Amino acid sequence: MPRKKPAKEKVNIEEEVLKNRDDYQCSGNVQIDFPVLCAFLDIKNIPTVYTSETEDGDMDDTQSQINDESVWSKPRLTVKLENEDPHSATRMKVSGWKVNEQIFQVLQIMLPSMSQLESLQFWQAGLTDPMVISLMNTLSHCSSLRSVTLEGNALPEQSFHLLLSEDSVLTHLSLRHNRIGDEGAHLIGLALSTTRSANNNLLSLNLAFNSIGDAGARHVAQGLRFNRTLLFLSLSNNQIGDLGAAHLATVLGEFALAHEEAKERRKLLLHRTQTSYLRLDSDQLGDHLAQGSLKMEIKGTPPKKDSSRKDEKSTDNKEKSHRKSTDTKVTLSKNGKLGGKEKQLPTQEAEMVEIVNPLLDPSVHCRDGQLFSSGNKTLASLNLAGNRITEKSLPLFLRSLEVQDEGGGLLRLCLQRNPFSSECDSYMKIKELIAFRNDKDSHIKNGPETREEEGQVT
Structure with a gap:
């Protein structure tokens, strides 16, 4: 391990990180790699790494933890291990302390070596727009990381939409409490889909508690027009009224x-x-x-053997090359990357x-x-609880639900804590229709958005 440089030698942080990355090979053991990399950058007061083999829920923020500063305000890196193996980290969390640029660069170096890491969480970590942009570039080098939680981190330039870009590998993204607003919702809607591009990997998106109003809901609805991947969407606890709800209801039907x-x-x-x-x-x-070759043989003009063999070998090689190229590109397409210009794709x-x-x-x-268009029938769960939706919008949702074909469409529509009576006719019919669908397909009951409402709505 290289010695610390004298204080008078001011070396650029990025150059130093690159040099140390060449000198030190990350092992995938966070308890070893994190403090060593921090030492390379001469970081003072290195946060402690805590490991846990507890259930997933034990790493989530609870209200008691939020109120107890002694628990959540002290800089620490919490890692959940799959088993006793220190290399089996599946979740990593930064909670309640500001991550500076040096610490973030250490995390970037370390993440690709964590082969089993599936989930990365930042809760009130003070991330910046450049950090989120860098994170997006790092994700493509992480073999298993597909879930990112970035909550309580408002970004001035609203770079959240980059995590939903067309080449993003993420399948689950939570962006609660980020003050996204209508402007950020516009960028997110464009990232979900346009007429020429669409995110083809993201399965669940949580935009709760973000001050999104009717204009923002319209932008998100626009993004749902041609997105055929997203299954779970939460817009709960925002400021969406009847105008925004109408756009969301419309995109679900014809x-x-x-x-x-x-x-x-x-x-x-x-x-x-x-x-x-x-x-x-x-x-x-x-x-x-x-046919021309066949005629030549009928006329008694035998083709040259050497030339024929060469042609056969050339044809075989071309066919093998074409098959290999096609197989590779199809695989990339499943991951959301076409891996080349469109004109180069096989027919x-x-x-x-x-x-x-x-x-x-x-x-x-x-x-x-x-x-x-027949509408978006891929979205299976829509959470609009805690908004400003009145009884006026409910018939629109009911009409869209009624025209959705069997085998597709919403299986869960959460409308609690909106200013309308739970006894109104349209709402009762919506509940009955959703219940009937869930009797046929119960897998939605354990979806990623269900836990959120189970803890907040009765």
Whole structure:
């Protein structure tokens, strides 16, 4: 281990970290790696690493912990181990103390070596926009890390949406208590989907306690129009009224395509048609070449053996290369990364990408001169508890629920603690319809958003 440099030598922090990264190989044992890396950067008062083999709930913040400063305000790194092996960390948490730039860089160096780490939590850690941007770049190097909780960390430049980018590997993201507001919700909506891009990995998103109003709800609803991956969405304890609720309800049922959306659909259809023609021409060319070769053999003109063998080997190599290339790219596509320009994709894979695009869904139909989509039937859980939704919006949700086909659509709609009577007719019908669906498919009852309401709503 290199010695500490004299105080008069001021070395750039990033250069020093890179140098130490080359000198020191992280073992994946946080209790060893963290203090050693901190020492390399000459960090004073290194936070203590605490390990636990307790259940997941024991690492969550409770109200008693929040009120007890002696528990949560002291700098510490809490790690949950899967078993007695110190390399089996599955969750890591920073809670209630400000993480400076040096500490954050240490975490960045350490994270890729933690092969079993699945969840990373920052609660009131004072993270900055540059830190979140750096975190996004680090996540792609973490083999198992798919869940990030970033709560109580307001960001001036609202960089949260980067964690939902098209190439993000995250499947679970919680952004509670971050003062996201309508502006941040706009960026998040764009990250969820546009007519040309969509997040294809994120399964659950928690935006509770973020001062999101009607405008923000409209932006999030816009992002749900062409997102076909997200299963759980929480917008509880915000400031959403009937206008915002109407946009969310509309996107769940049949809705008309806007002019730009219809225009983009025509472009995609044209591209698919052109691709089909190119494939057809290629097949016909192959048939002509095969027939020509057959005629040569019938006429008694034997092809050259060496040339034939070379051609056969070349063809075999090309086929093997094509298969290998196709297999690789399909795998990347499942992870949300196409791994190359669109024009380089094989014809078959290009069609696979187009099929999943909601604009090309067979259910899109024309009525009265306008195109209609069947709506988002992928979202299974929507939490709107603790907002400003009145009885006026409930028929819209009921209508959307009624038109959703079997085998898709909402299985959970949480509307508690909104200013309407729990005895009103529309609300009772919504509850009955949701209960009927859950009798058929009960897996939603253990979803990631259920625990939140179980602790706050009765």
